[in-house]
Amino acid sequence: MTTARTIAFTLNGASVGADVKPHENLVELLQAQFGLTGARESCGQGMCGCCTVLVNGRAVSGCLYLASFADGAEVTTVEGLASGDALDPVQDAFIETAAFQCGYCTPGFILMAKQLLDEHPDPDDSMIRHYLSGNLCRCASYPQIVEAVRSAARRRLRRPSA
Amino acid sequence: MMIKDVIPGFELFRPRTVADAVTLLDQHKKDAWKIAGGNDSLSWFKDRLKRPKVVIDLTGIAEMKGVKETADGIEIGALTTLTDIENSAVIRKSYRLIADAASKVASPQIRNVGSIGGNLAQDARCWYYRTGLPCYRAGGNACFADTPEGQNREHALFDANRCVAVSPSDIAPVMIALDAKMVIRGAKGERVVAAEDFFVGPRIDITHMTQMQPEELLVAIRIPKAWAGARFYFEKVTDRNAWDFPLVNVAAALRTDAGGVVQEARVAIGGVACTPRRIGVAEETIKGKKVDQDLAQLAGQSSTRGARPLNYNHFKIPLMANLVMRGVRDAAS
Numbered sequence A: 001m002t003t004a005r006t007i008a009f010t011l012n013g014a015s016v017g018a019d020v021k022p023h024e025n026l027v028e029l030l031q032a033q034f035g036l037t038g039a040r041e042s043c044g045q046g047m048c049g050c051c052t053v054l055v056n057g058r059a060v061s062g063c064l065y066l067a068s069f070a071d072g073a074e075v076t077t078v079e080g081l082a083s084g085d086a087l088d089p090v091q092d093a094f095i096e097t098a099a100f101q102c103g104y105c106t107p108g109f110i111l112m113a114k115q116l117l118d119e120h121p122d123p124d125d126s127m128i129r130h131y132l133s134g135n136l137c138r139c140a141s142y143p144q145i146v147e148a149v150r151s152a153a154r155r156r157l158r159r160p161s162a
Numbered sequence B: 001m002m003i004k005d006v007i008p009g010f011e012l013f014r015p016r017t018v019a020d021a022v023t024l025l026d027q028h029k030k031d032a033w034k035i036a037g038g039n040d041s042l043s044w045f046k047d048r049l050k051r052p053k054v055v056i057d058l059t060g061i062a063e064m065k066g067v068k069e070t071a072d073g074i075e076i077g078a079l080t081t082l083t084d085i086e087n088s089a090v091i092r093k094s095y096r097l098i099a100d101a102a103s104k105v106a107s108p109q110i111r112n113v114g115s116i117g118g119n120l121a122q123d124a125r126c127w128y129y130r131t132g133l134p135c136y137r138a139g140g141n142a143c144f145a146d147t148p149e150g151q152n153r154e155h156a157l158f159d160a161n162r163c164v165a166v167s168p169s170d171i172a173p174v175m176i177a178l179d180a181k182m183v184i185r186g187a188k189g190e191r192v193v194a195a196e197d198f199f200v201g202p203r204i205d206i207t208h209m210t211q212m213q214p215e216e217l218l219v220a221i222r223i224p225k226a227w228a229g230a231r232f233y234f235e236k237v238t239d240r241n242a243w244d245f246p247l248v249n250v251a252a253a254l255r256t257d258a259g260g261v262v263q264e265a266r267v268a269i270g271g272v273a274c275t276p277r278r279i280g281v282a283e284e285t286i287k288g289k290k291v292d293q294d295l296a297q298l299a300g301q302s303s304t305r306g307a308r309p310l311n312y313n314h315f316k317i318p319l320m321a322n323l324v325m326r327g328v329r330d331a332a333s
Helices: A026-034 A089-097 A106-119 A125-134 A142-158 B018-031 B039-046 B082-087 B089-094 B096-102 B108-113 B116-121 B172-177 B280-286 B293-303 B316-332
Strands: A005-011 A014-020 A052-055 A058-061 A074-076 B011-013 B032-035 B054-057 B067-070 B073-077 B181-186 B189-194 B217-224 B231-237 B248-256 B262-270
Touching: A014 A026, A026 A052, A052 A106, A058 A106, A058 B108, A089 A106, A089 A142, A106 A125, A106 A142, A106 B108, A125 A142, A125 B108, B018 B032, B018 B054, B018 B181, B018 B217, B067 B089, B073 B089, B082 B089, B082 B096, B082 B108, B082 B116, B089 B096, B096 B172, B096 B231, B096 B248, B116 B172, B116 B217, B172 B248, B172 B262, B231 B316, B248 B316, B262 B280, B262 B293, B262 B316, B280 B293, B280 B316, B293 B316
Parallel strands: A005 A074, B011 B054, B032 B054
Antiparallel strands: A005 A014, A052 A058, A052 A074, B067 B073, B073 B217, B181 B189, B181 B217, B231 B248, B248 B262
16 A cells, blocks of 8 residues: 655755655645745645745645656755745745745745746736736735836846856 | 644555556555545545545656647646646647636636546545544534525525535636537546536535546546637636635637627536536527627526526526626637
C-alpha cells in the first residue's frame, strides 16, 4: 500500500529529487521537504489561490495537485522569483503599489500575475481581472493589486530581459 | 466529527498509453479511481468520503492530449486542459462556443490543470451529497435536499427522480449544442456515444452522471464539422463571478441563411436537470424564421414548460427563460 516513489523535477531553477507518497500534494511536498512556505493551503478546494505554484509556467492550485504530477516538471514558487537581491519586477511593483495588507494571499497573486505577463505583456484591466479571478484577498486590496500588475507590465516592457 | 484535509493512502499507477490504462482499469474495476486534473478527485479524497484503493493517474498519456483536425471536424483529447481549449486556434476560429464555455469554468488555476474529460465526467455538486450524507446518490435511501427545510436553490427543475442534483458542467451543454460524440475505450474495445446519450439522469442510474462504466475511459470528444463556423452563444449565471458552478447556463448553435432565416438550431441548458437539457421546443420555435425579440421570448418561455420547482429554486424558471431567449436572439444576431 501507498508505496513512496522518487520523483525528479526542477525547483526554482535547481534539479531536485524527492520521495513522495501517492496521496501527498504539491504544497505538502514543498513545505515538508524543501521548507518553502510561500504556497500555503487555505481553502483547500481551489477557490482562494493561496497555494498557487507555477508548473511549467502555468499557475496551478498546489493543494489540488498531487506531488507525483510534478515529476519531470519545472516548478517555480514565489521564493524562486528574485535573482540574488534583485526582486522580480512583479514583486517590486507589489511593494511600490502597497498591493497587500496582511500579505497572506500575495505569493499566489504574484505568481498568477507572472503567468499573465509572460503570456500577455501588456494586458488591459479586463484581462488582468480574468487572470486574477482565482485569487482571493480578504483584505480587499484589489484596486492596488490591479494597479501593481499594470505597473509590473510597464516595468517589464522597459526591461524586456526581466 | 469529520477529519478533513488529510487524504487516506492509495496505490498510484501512472500508465503512459490508453491500452495500459484500460488494462489497469479492467484489473481493478470498481476499486480503481481515474484521476486527470484532480480537481474533483482531490476534493472527494480530502473529505475522506471516497477512499479508492487504487488511483490511476491518466496525465502521462500523451495520446489523450491536444486538439486534432480530422476529415469530419475536430477531435479533442479528453486530457486537453480547459486553458488549452480556450487558447486553441482551431477552436477559436471554428468552434468558438467551446472556448467561450471553457474560459468561464472555475478559475485560471483550475483551468490550467482541469481537463475537458474531467469536466464532462465530474460528479454532482449537491452539498448534501458532497458532505457525505447517505443520500440516494451515495447509495442510501433518502434525499436531504428535497425536504421542507432542504436548501435546494441550486437544484433541479426537471427530471428529478429521488435525487434532485443537477449537472454542474459548463462544457456539457456545449457538447449537446454541437452534437458531439464521446469516444469511450474499455477492455472490450471502443464505443462512440452521442453527447445526448452520454449523460444519464437518476431514473437510469442514480449513482452515476454518465453512462460510462467504472472500467471504461473517456478518451476523446469528436465535434462534427456540420457546426464549424456556425453562430454561437454561451452564457453562465453564477452567484460569484469566479470559481462558481452555474446556477443556469445556456449553449446555442444556429445556422442561418443569407437572409437571417434559421435553418438549423441546437440549444441546451445546464444547471436545471441532472443532465444537460436539450431545448427542442426552442429549436422548433425559431426554425424557418428570422429571430426577433418576440420570437426569442416565445422560445424562452416555452422552454420552461413542465418545470417542477422545489422550495427555493423558483428563480431558475425566469432565469432559464431569459437565457434561452438571449441564446437564440444573440446567436442569431
